[in-house]
Amino acid sequence: MARAALTAGGKRGLILVSPPFLYALLLLAVPLATILLFSFWTQDYLDIDTRFTLANYVEAFNDPLYMQLLRRSLLIAGAVTLVTVVLAFPIAYFVSFHVAPGRKSLWLFLITIPFWTSYLIRVFLWKVILGYNGVLNSGLTGLGLIDEPLSVILYNANAVVITLAHAFAPFAILPIFVALEKIDRSLLEASMDLGETRATTFLRVTLPLAMPGVVAAVLIVFIPTIGDYVTPRLVGGPDGLMIANMIQTQFLKLNNAPMGATLAVLAMLSVTAVSLLFIWLNRRWLRGPK
Template sequence: MAATPSSEARSGLKLISPPVVYAILMLAAPLATVLVYSVMTGEKGAVSLPLTLDNYYELFTKPIYRALMGRSLMVSFFVTAATVLLAYPVAYFVSFHVAPSRKSLWLFLITIPFWTSYIIRVSLWRTILGYDGILDSIVMGLGLSDTQPNVLSHGVLSIIITLAHAYAPFAVLPIFVSLEKVDRSLLEAGQDLGESRWMTFLRVTLPLSLPGVIAAVLIVFIPTVGDYVTPELIGGGKTPMIANLMETQMLKQRDQAMGSAIAVAAMTIVALISIAFVLWNRRFLGGRK
């Protein structure tokens, strides 16, 4: 007896209901709670009625909030650019110049940083970049400078270096997957037609690998905007970002309404930038077909 459309629909609903329930409980419900909190009145470590937009008004009128959001976006932009520019050659080398039997080994080595805690990796960069640290010892030992550079004292620069290292594997892997899908015969055809290796790369390899680059950009950009551990440990709390302000409002000042408003505003800005980036790249890719 053939299954009726209604029975097939019920079977489909039963199949997807567990992940739907999980998504609602773990994703939608917390986001909805933060959104509701952001338009409530915060006082004495709690939120209460009436509903108000004062939190958003304060958020967009006080210079300190705009400055921290701007710094977070700037740091995330430079981290993303540095990470992708450094990750692409690594992924290209593994994809095109490493024997197929050894590619898994190389990918295994790239993921080694994940074996240690993120906080431990950040703390190690304090030892490398800090005053009288490893970098200072190398520079002074080679006679490259009479004074210790102490990169850690340059808050934004040290944060960018640390985040770029921490998120490098996230950029390498999607780019590698995209490069693996490039048809090698297209590269051979380009060179047979007289194109140089560089022009073949620009006209064939790079455009075909752009999906991986776009994925790497989003994977790195979105979480680095909300990173608060690195500015706290590396910058010593002297170079805060928007997530540090969020943590201060939520846990120290116990103003959950204002902290939620900051979170909603930051998520909205990051989402708009990410969507605009994806749409721009779709237009670009469509123009190359």
């Protein structure tokens, strides 16, 4: 049957789809499979012992250091997501509802300008801003608002949250903006006409209809931040390190690729779990797309 089904059209379809399929296989499936495979192997001094074992997973769950890093990564990524989305919403709302239609693309363009600089340079700049003798501290000291430089804003988790929230702002603004743009303005008038005020119209109509954009923004910000490596390394200090830093240490410093792979798989699994939870919440309670 399967052979018979492979008609000329079917063959042509297969030929058409094979380049992207190979591409996806090489760039997505192979690396993922390799990581998964490595996580079931162990490092035996200089060689890799390729016998299947779950020892790495057992160790990862039992070592409090790994679990603490994973928990912290989740917390920081959660905080970054919250801050980013909460700050991005008003910006997206303003551009969508209060900027003249001809000016909207200009505004979006302006929003992306800071992102023309390299990510690394922007993280370094935050170091300059948040540092002990940085722009913020010297400014506040000069104004006499504080007596000594604030230490809570650099080399800890707060600094990581601030820096990442800035880095991911446009990725949150754009999907929310698109969702707001799609809202038929007559719906808002209808709500007002039916007795709601501006505020209750926002809660009953605008916000629920913008929810798909908010969910997209949450996922777009949350997924990459949990595995972020540069920012915690540069501004995180010892208390701001995240799971990606440990993965890097395992691969490059401790020469323990299987343990690094195991941690990478665990990080992926937590992202998956949180994302699924959020999508489920959206469907169940927020009336997102079914």
